Each structure stands twice: as structure tokens, then as C-alpha cells.
Amino acid sequence: MELPTRLGTDEAGYVINQTDVTRIQPMFRPVLDAVIQLLREEFTEALHSVYVYGSVGRGTAVARRSDLDVTVIVKREVDVDVLKRRTMLLLQEHPEVIKIDYDIGLLDTVLEPTNHVEWGFWLRHMCACVDGTDLSHRFPYMKPDARTSRALNRDLSDQLREAQVKLKARCMTGSEKRSLVKRMIRGAYLTINVDDQSFVSTITDSLFVLRLYFPNSEIIDDLERGMESEEVQDDWLGKLIEQYGSLFLPR
Structure with missing residues (x-):
């Protein structure tokens, strides 16, 4: 597929609301x-x-x-x-x-x-x-606008820090882990969606676009694995959060 994908936008480049x-x-x-x-x-x-x-x-x-x-x-x-x-x-x-x-x-x-x-x-x-x-x-x-993407990602760093604390305390539920992985996928997508001139709504589409921009990324592989896994291990997710931060969080 050619880049930018412009998925989720109309012919004039405006974001299409998928909710009704x-x-x-x-x-x-x-x-x-x-x-x-x-x-x-x-x-x-x-x-x-x-x-x-x-x-x-x-x-x-x-x-x-x-x-x-x-x-x-x-x-x-x-x-x-x-x-x-x-x-x-x-x-x-x-x-x-x-x-x-x-x-x-x-x-x-x-x-x-x-x-x-x-x-x-x-x-x-x-x-x-x-x-x-x-x-x-x-x-x-x-x-698609960088200000919007930054605003939507504003709380991601805090969420990841809170998750690390809960993972170390072994008190993070399975559903919380899966929700966090989805949030990480969405957060990663929002770092590239303006360059891609796109705004997709689903985690599947977010992963699809991420694959195009990071075709050999082990972090993207792990995010997809975490989303599909029935049981996400605490230590594995904690390590993934650290790797994720070095690539997708502002420094």
C-alpha cells in the first residue's frame, strides 16, 4: 500500500467520524x-x-x-x-x-x-x-493535526508509569493489561498519523498502519502479541513498557 495511507479521511483530507x-x-x-x-x-x-x-x-x-x-x-x-x-x-x-x-x-x-x-x-x-x-x-x-494527536496522547506517560507500579506489585488484572496494550498501540499510531494523513478508529487498523512505518519492529510484534494473548505476564509487559517508551514517548 502506498504511503501516506490517508485511511479514515475523505477525499479532501478531513477525518471521517466512524461513530453514529x-x-x-x-x-x-x-x-x-x-x-x-x-x-x-x-x-x-x-x-x-x-x-x-x-x-x-x-x-x-x-x-x-x-x-x-x-x-x-x-x-x-x-x-x-x-x-x-x-x-x-x-x-x-x-x-x-x-x-x-x-x-x-x-x-x-x-x-x-x-x-x-x-x-x-x-x-x-x-x-x-x-x-x-x-x-x-x-x-x-x-x-489530522499534531496538536490533536498530542492532546489524545497527553496522559499516556502517566498511565505507563502507574502500570509499572501495579505490575511490580502484582496487582494488575488481565483486562487492565489488555486495555493498556491497546492504549499503547493507539498511542504509537498517534505519533505517525499526521505524517500518514490518516485517522483510523480501530486497534487493528492502527496496527496495520504501524506495520507500514515500522515493518521490522519487534516492539510492534510484541504489542500485537500482547493484544491477542489470553494471559499477559507481568514481567514481560513491564519490559515492553520500557522498550516502548524509548521509541514512542517524547524525551
Whole structure:
């Protein structure tokens, strides 16, 4: 395949949003509806809007293996402790997803002009509104941008440091390890997507593009192996994180 691949963009180079409410599979509607109701009850008048993203929003989720990823915009600071506890109970009633992740943003922060390459990109190109007033239409269509990729990768270094601590303490679960490996793959892709003029949505596509740019990389081999493995060993993953940092993290 010729480079740049320009995957995930239209003929003019703008990122295509792969998420749409019409793509949500029927089996995941009940848990999504339950999450929306929970957010309404917990945040009441502070809740502005709710968005779905990830595999559920793209219609590619797999029952009992996929997460439900939700972006929540609120009008003021909110306490999430009760939300977290109630979410754990909700998961017991809805085993079709293994985890529910919330990305919570303040309305004023989202609408701040300096944040449009981060929040604006996220809502316009990665999410679909499922409750409240849709903010995505307030932002323009965008092309792959280094500022966006840096923003999406901002927390990766902290996540890897926290993971190293948990791995040394032998307290990282199998699902946490697999989620981390996927995050590492995504993070690596975001270091090259602007040069590739692309913005893919899935881990499989991220690996595909990485292979084109790093055809003989043992680190990419290991990332793919870690994603597919049923059991990821602590020491192996800890070593992989160290090698990964030397190639993909800023110095």
C-alpha cells in the first residue's frame, strides 16, 4: 500500500467520524440507556450532554468482551464517587460489557476556543450524541493535526508509569493489561498519523498502519502479541513498557 495511507479521511483530507447512533447494536442499547438514566439521576441539572464513542458507537462491539465508552459534558464540577459505585452495580446487571469508562468535561472548557483541536475534534469526529444538546455541530470538520494527536496522547506517560507500579506489585488484572496494550498501540499510531494523513478508529487498523512505518519492529510484534494473548505476564509487559517508551514517548 502506498504511503501516506490517508485511511479514515475523505477525499479532501478531513477525518471521517466512524461513530453514529444508528450503528449501535441492539444488544448494547439497554446498558447504554441505563447509563444515561444513571447520569441523569446523579448529575441532575448539572448534566449537559452524553456521547458514546469506541466500539459500541461504531457498531463493532463484542458482547462480554467490549467496554462501553461514554463522554459526559457537565455544566459544573461534579462528584463522581457515587457514580463509580453505582456503575459497578450496573455492570452486574449488564454483563454484555466488561467495563464502563466515563470521560467527563466541563462545558466552559469544551467551548473554550483554544480547546477546539482537542475537545472540538473529539466531539466532532470521535463521538455521537445520545442525550442532551449535541455540541459537535459547533465545531468545524478537521484534518489530522499534531496538536490533536498530542492532546489524545497527553496522559499516556502517566498511565505507563502507574502500570509499572501495579505490575511490580502484582496487582494488575488481565483486562487492565489488555486495555493498556491497546492504549499503547493507539498511542504509537498517534505519533505517525499526521505524517500518514490518516485517522483510523480501530486497534487493528492502527496496527496495520504501524506495520507500514515500522515493518521490522519487534516492539510492534510484541504489542500485537500482547493484544491477542489470553494471559499477559507481568514481567514481560513491564519490559515492553520500557522498550516502548524509548521509541514512542517524547524525551
